[in-house]
């Protein structure tokens with residue numbers, strides 16, 4: 001009896017989780033605040049796009065970030081494993097709201113005395129930077145020119 005009750009309870013919980021799967025709150029928890037509000041389709045890593053991403057990264061992000069080491073901002077290679085692509089891109093495009101209101105951003109803000117500001121890049125550029133992170137994470141090296 002007890003066992004079947006537990007089974008029933010877990011079924012109800014699973015149904016509950018599935019039913020709430022698309023709620024805004026759960027989306028934000030997993031993917032952050034920002035303009036990306038739908039799942040991105042990722043294809044094979046594109047090395048040309050990764051190279052463009054590296055150039056954008058060098059201009060807009062490298063003052064505070066490296067992929068492999070922590071400088072005034074966190075090392076970014078592992079975000080590919082730790083976070084969803086949508087989270088990384090939302091954070092890139094909308095750092096203030098995420099560092100102020102998202103639990104992950106709040107924790108990072110406590111750890112880092114620097115503060116990320118809006119770099120003004122657009123969605124395509126942020127996606128290219130993410131491709132560079134994916135490339136680097138896979139090859140442990142920069143894309144070749």
Ligand code: HEC
Pocket residue numbers: 057060061062063064065072073074076079083088089091092095099104105108109112113114115116117119121129
């Ligand atoms: C002025 C320094 C600065 C610049 C420029 C900057 N960042 Fe940041 N970034 C930070 C700091 C500090 C944090 C952590 C705390 C916070 O959000 O302020 C952070 C956090 C992040 C995170 C979240 C990391 C995680 O673990 O989830 C991502 C992703 C990120 N930055 C990407 C970028 C990208 C991409 C660029 C360039 C377009 C960039 N940042 C430019 C300082 C910077």
